[in-house]
Amino acid sequence: MTTLICNCNQTMPLDPKALGEALDEDLTLHTTLCRRDAPAFQRACRSSEDLVVACTQESRLFTELSEQSEGAVSLDVRPIHFVNIRETGGWGREGAKASPKIAALLAAARLPDAEPVPTVTYKSSGRLLVIGELDQAERAAGMVADVLEVSLMATGGAGMQARRYPVIAARSAQVRGWLGAFDVSWSTGNPIDLDLCTRCNACVAACPENAIGLDYQIDMNRCKSHRSCVAACEAVGAINFQREPQDHSERFDLVLDLRRDPAFSQHAHPQGYFHLPHGLADAKAMDAMLKLRELVGEFEKPKFFTYKQKVCAHGRNETVGCNACVEICSALAISSDLKRNQIVVNPNLCVGCGACTTVCPTGALSYAYPRASEQGVKLRTLLATYQKAGGKDAALLLHSQEAGASLVGDLGRAASLDKTVRGVPARVIPVPLWHTASIGLDVWLTAFAYGASQVWVLMTGEEAPQYRDAVREQMAVAQAIVTGMGYTGQHFKLIEARDANDLGALDAALGEAPAQGVKRRASFAVQAEKRATLELALDHLLQDSATQARAPEAIALPAASLLGAIHVNKDICTLCLSCVSACPASALQDNTERPQLRFIEKNCVQCGLCATTCPENAITLEPRLLLSEQRKQLRVLNEAQPYQCIRCSKPFGTLKGIEVMLGKLSGHAMFQGEALERLKMCGDCRVVDIYSNPREQHITDI
Incomplete structure (x- = not known):
């Protein structure tokens, strides 16, 4: 090296x-x-x-x-x-003390690149659709027409007289898809056929209501049916007021949308779609044009996620439990498939933010590039090298590798020029990520166990609002855990700074005093399974904090927790065990030898499927972290006396369950007399009783 x-x-x-x-x-x-x-x-x-x-x-x-x-x-x-050691450490008020942090950054840079993962491929031949006012659309087309095959969808405005590009007339259009596969559908109902129109302007001059613009479409609200335009266009025959509206669809590789409202409602638009709400005057217009010119050919991106349906808590028996990933996805790449009790992720729409993996309580969705285990090696290398070099009270600053890195760089440059600016403190170690929402509770707590006194996440204006909310909620869970274990101070924090105008606030936020860290650094590795990593971190923190003043029994956690217990109302629970079959994590279990509902709290992911499935509404959730060994042990939540068959004495249900059934059916005409008594028998004895009763036998024969 x-x-x-x-x-x-x-x-x-x-x-x-x-x-x-x-x-x-x-x-x-x-x-x-x-x-x-x-x-x-x-x-x-x-x-x-x-x-x-x-x-x-x-x-x-x-x-x-x-x-x-x-x-x-x-x-x-x-x-x-x-690796950047200048803006992140060397430039700043504490540059002379930054050797441990710089050593850590250099050590992390030595690590091998992330292991390759399956890729998602896009193919684009350069067919571009520009949607917007005709004059703006034609100007935009002129910037890229030398490398792209351009079509225009005019929504109004005046165009050039020269017919340079195919023009589609549509007041509205629906756009679906992604790079290389945008399906655009629209309806044409205007009397002027742009394919036949020669742009001679004869109709424009002839119309007494000025209802025809230079986009060569007729404003039907202003037209008074004089039909002067038809007479003026007789030789060409481009105008026909009797033409029926027709639906059209076509596929394009790229879409440039100059309308004020985008075609996609989600925060993260599909790759290959560019929205400039202010037209070519938009601040991002030049960047969009340059990117469009490059999007011809075959492109690959990592498949950022892996999905394990077996442990997914989304649904059971077509009942929704956890819906966190569907709700948080800013690209609308995740949808529900309840018939198969799972979610479906469209890899073409996925932008690799990883927010779904952060809120997933079971680890069914995990971040694949880089893997959590690879991030764990990086964090352990950073913190171990920092401590070896004499550093203390390390604070990890997780930021995006684009906007976040730019902001950190701005702060470092400001510190080199202005002595009133602190810059990045010597104890703050910046860690660039593909996306700040891609790391969650399991890795944060692991970093704390590795020796980081604090873990901060820097978010800029590029993140979706729901990402900030989710990270803030998960950080509240992490903070509640370490506070409950007796560690003092604020260990987990979300920092929001949108641009260079927020440098003062960022500078102040990074100057926060250290919080109490662990006495003994952990040595375990981040696992492929999210819950396994979380358990290793919790076990280490429980041992390390054994001498700290803390809650004696359990730590109450916020509602967003993926840890907790369930409580069963024994007065109304009939031990039907529907909850057992619904539980995706084997937290709820039955007993094959006697009527019992048993529970392992460590396995519970707080998805709520048990409570949703319970026909008696007997189950409630309690987000918490139980500190005793009982958390890992199988315990009985409810049990009942078995009900014995009145004919053979074999147990076949619970006393409460049979009593509830008898009470509900006692007034039914079909369950009177012997029929009601037969409900007190096991399945075998019911059959025997039916065929041994002459009257019932006669009815059966009929």
Whole structure:
């Protein structure tokens, strides 16, 4: 392993000796690695060892230099890992104290890339539909027509006289699909057929009501049926007021929507769809045009999720239990399939936010790229290296790798220029994620067990509102757990900063005092199963906090908890055991030897399927964390005296269950006399009794 560090023209107080000791590597401090000291980088490129360069600003330059250096190892064989130590630590009021944090960032950069996962493929031949006012649509088309095959859907406005692009006239259209497969449907009912229209403007000049615009469509609310336009267009025959409305549909690869209201209601629009509500004056217009030009060909993205239907708590017997993933998905990629008691995820619509995995109580949905286990290795490496280098009270700052990283960079640059700005404190370790909602309770608590005194999530304006709510709710659960175990201070926090205007608030938020952490760092690995990781974290924290002042019996948790107990009203429960068959986590169990309802609290995911299924409404949920060993043990929630057959004395039900049934059927005409008594018999004896009774035998024969 080769690590190259640079103090960026002496603007960072780096200590190569301290960093080298933490990384077990001899480090040389460079001053201008991207300029005068570039030969050192070129020598490192010729080695087959993994290469880490502590600079992201000049990553493009270093990549080009590697490709041009004679004898350099191909980047396909040995990629270069770039890491930002400048804005995240070296620049700032506490830069001289940031060696432990910088060592941790360098150590994490040494880790191998995430293991590959199945991919989702999109194919685009470049067929673009531009929807909007005709003049705006034609201007937009002109920016991309050299690389894309453009069609226009005019919703009004005046267009150019030259017919440059196919034009579809439709006041409204429905758009469904994704990159390479947008199905657009619309209805045409206007008297002017744009395919026949020559744009001679004769109809426009002839109309006495000025009901025809330069989009060559007739405003039927203004038209008074003079039909002067028909006479003016007689030679062409493009106008026909008797034409019946027709439904049309066509497939496009890309859609550029210039209307004020988007075609998709969800927060995360499908890939390949671009919405500019202010037309070409929109601030994102140029970026959208550049991206459109690049979307021709075949594209792949990771399949970000894995789904295990067996442990899914969404439904049983066509009854909805947990619906958290369906409700939170900002891309509308998740739908319910109750007939199969499961959810369905459309990988083409999934944007990889991972919010569904954060709110999933069972781990049926898990984040696949990177996997939770790979994130766990990264967090353990960061925190272990930080502590080895002498760091204390580490705070992890989880942020997105685009908007979040940009904001952290802005804060670091501001600190280098303005001494009143603290910058990123020495104890705060920024951790970039594909999406800030992709890590949840199990990993947060694991990070706390690894030695992080605090775990913060930085959200910007790019996240859907429901993501912020979900993360805030799950953090309240995590905070309740560690507070109940006796750890003082605020350990989990959501920080919201939308742009550079919020740098002051972000600077203040990162300056929060440390909270009490664990005495002994955990060594367990993050598991593939969410509940398994959560149990390992809880077990470690219970042992570590054994001497802390805490609640003696149980910790009350917020309603969003995926931990808890259930309570059964024994007065109305008939032990029908419908709840047992509905439970997706084997938290509820029966007893084959006697009428009992048993419960393992550790397994309960608080999905509510048992309460929804119970015909007597005898079950209620209690979000909590039981601190005793009883949490892992099988205990009896309800039991009843068995009811014995009045003929053979064999038990076949519960006393309460049979009594309830007899009470409900006693007034029914079909269950009087001997028929009612027969309900007190087991199934075998009922058959015998029917065939041994002459009168019943006669009825049966008939």
